[in-house]
Amino acid sequence: MDYDNEMTLSFRAVSANESFARVSVAAFALQLDPAVSEITEIKTAVSEAVTNSIIHAYDNSSGIVHIWCGCLQNRLYIEITDNGKGIENVNEAMEPLYTSKPEQERSGLGFTIMESFMDKMEVYSEVGKGTKVVMEKNIGQCVSNG
Amino acid sequence: MSVSFRNVNDCLVVEIEGEIDHHFVDEVKKSIDTRLMSNDVRNVVFDLKKVDFMDSAGIGMIIGRYKQTVKRGGVTSVACLSDNLKRIMMISGLYRIIKIYNSVEEAAKVL
Ligand SMILES: Nc1ncnc2c1ncn2[C@@H]1O[C@H](COP(=O)(O)OP(=O)(O)OP(=O)(O)O)[C@@H](O)[C@H]1O
Ligand SMILES: [Mg+2]
Numbered sequence: 055m056d057y058d059n060e061m062t063l064s065f066r067a068v069s070a071n072e073s074f075a076r077v078s079v080a081a082f083a084l085q086l087d088p089a090v091s092e093i094t095e096i097k098t099a100v101s102e103a104v105t106n107s108i109i110h111a112y113d114n115s116s117g118i119v120h121i122w123c124g125c126l127q128n129r130l131y132i133e134i135t136d137n138g139k140g141i142e143n144v145n146e147a148m149e150p151l152y153t154s155k156p157e158q159e160r161s162g163l164g165f166t167i168m169e170s171f172m173d174k175m176e177v178y179s180e181v182g183k184g185t186k187v188v189m190e191k192n193i194g195q196c197v198s199n200g
Numbered sequence: 201m202s203v204s205f206r207n208v209n210d211c212l213v214v215e216i217e218g219e220i221d222h223h224f225v226d227e228v229k230k231s232i233d234t235r236l237m238s239n240d241v242r243n244v245v246f247d248l249k250k251v252d253f254m255d256s257a258g259i260g261m262i263i264g265r266y267k268q269t270v271k272r273g274g275v276t277s278v279a280c281l282s283d284n285l286k287r288i289m290m291i292s293g294l295y296r297i298i299k300i301y302n303s304v305e306e307a308a309k310v311l
Contacts, residue, residue, distance in 0.1 A: 069223035094253065094284050101255040105222045159229070159260040163292050167256055170291050 057124035057131070059085065067108045067117040067136065075121060076100040082123045083130050086193035095171035096130070096191065102164040103134040103187040110154065111138020111185055128193050132172075135186045141179040148177060203228050205235055208308040210274070211243040212236055217250035220258035229261055233268060242274030245307045249280035259292045266298060275299075279307045 061082050065071045076097040083096050100121075107119045117138055124131040141147045147154075148169075153162035169175045172189040179185040201218030212235055218224070236244065244265050248254075266276040277299040281289065289295045301307035 069221075069226060072221050072223050073219060091284070097253060098255050098288070101221055101253075105255070105257065109222065159264040161256060161260045161263060161292065163256040163259055167288070167291060 055124075055126060057126050060122070060124045062123075063121040064118050067112045067119050067138075069105075069108055071119070072101055072104055072108070075104045075119070079121065079123055079132060083125075083193065086125055086128055086130060088193045092191070092193055096132075099168045099171045099175075099189055100132065100134065102168050103189070106164055106187075107134065107136035107138060107185070109158075109160075111136040111140075113139070130191045130193055132189045132191075133186060134189075135184065137184040140181040140183055140185055141177070142181055144177050144179055203231065205232075207239060207241060208245070208304065209311065210241055211245045211308045211311055212239060212241045213245045213247055213304055213308070215247040215250070219253035220251055220261070221253070221255050222257040225257045225261045229264065232265060236265075236268060236272075242269060242272050243311045244269050244274070244276040245301075245304055245311075246276070246278045247280055247304050248278055248282075248285055251285060252282060254285050254288055256292070259288065259294055262294065262298060275311065277301060277307045277311075279304045 063078055079100045080093050080097050104119055117136060120135040122133045146152055148165045150166045151162040153160040168189060172191045174190040176188045201224055204215045206213050214232055246262060262276065262278065269276045279301040280303060281300055289300065
């Protein structure tokens with residue numbers, strides 16, 4: 055696709071970068087003139103995906119998280135990729151309340167929140183290779199329908 | 201980002217300022233639990249009026265404290281939620297087990 059604009063970002067998979075990642079994507083999205091609530095939705099979805107890479111993919115050991123963003127007209131495209139351990143059963147992982155780490159007070163809501171805050175969310179994963187979360191959102195739609 | 205604690209009646213009031221994510225929660229969970237143990241209070245009220253962002257890590261933190269307080273015969277509640285945070289509480293279903301109050305005083309009065 056021929057995007058109007060694109061950006062990429064790669065950073066170390068450490069929790070201190072979670073806010074850096076979501077703020078950066080939100081800043082990129084500003085060119086689409088989002089409402090405040092849309093900025094929050096984007097930040098939350100990005101935070102969920104990036105945190106998953108840090109906690110689950112790399113198990114808090116070293117690794118790099120990659121983000122690519124694009125926009126075309128009023129649609130925002132986000133891909134968040136890690137080269138971590140991957141997900142064996144994506145459908146199960148995406149079920150609300152499913153978590154592989156209940157002992158760490160995870161509640162299994164990350165994917166549910168990404169799905170409800172974005173217009174489209176897909177997960178591609180291969181065990182031993184890594185995971186890619188693809189998200190899309192139309193910006194500026196909330197004016198007409200409140 | 202900052203956390204401050206005070207005691208009101210039988211409640212440990214945890215006032216948070218900033219963004220609640222996994223990075224923040226990892227640092228703050230222990231200090232809440234330590235205070236809960238040492239101060240001999242049974243209940244926790246999260247004062248979230250200065251929080252403008254929270255993701256699922258915040259949900260985990262609140263449910264985790266809920267379990268801790270229930271073990272001690274108390275309860276955990278939240279006060280002063282922005283519309284954003286209310287939405288997260290709804291999506292997660294958290295509102296079904298955690299009471300939401302308009303002010304800390306109201307939350308503490310009930311307990
Ligand atoms: N990038 C990833 N790499 C490997 N496993 C992942 C990744 N993202 C998610 N998972 C798996 O999918 C499960 C569900 O993820 P989800 O974000 O919905 O919940 P959680 O992270 O466990 O809890 P929460 O997000 O509520 O703190 C995780 O427990 C984990 O097993
Ligand atoms: Mg998660």
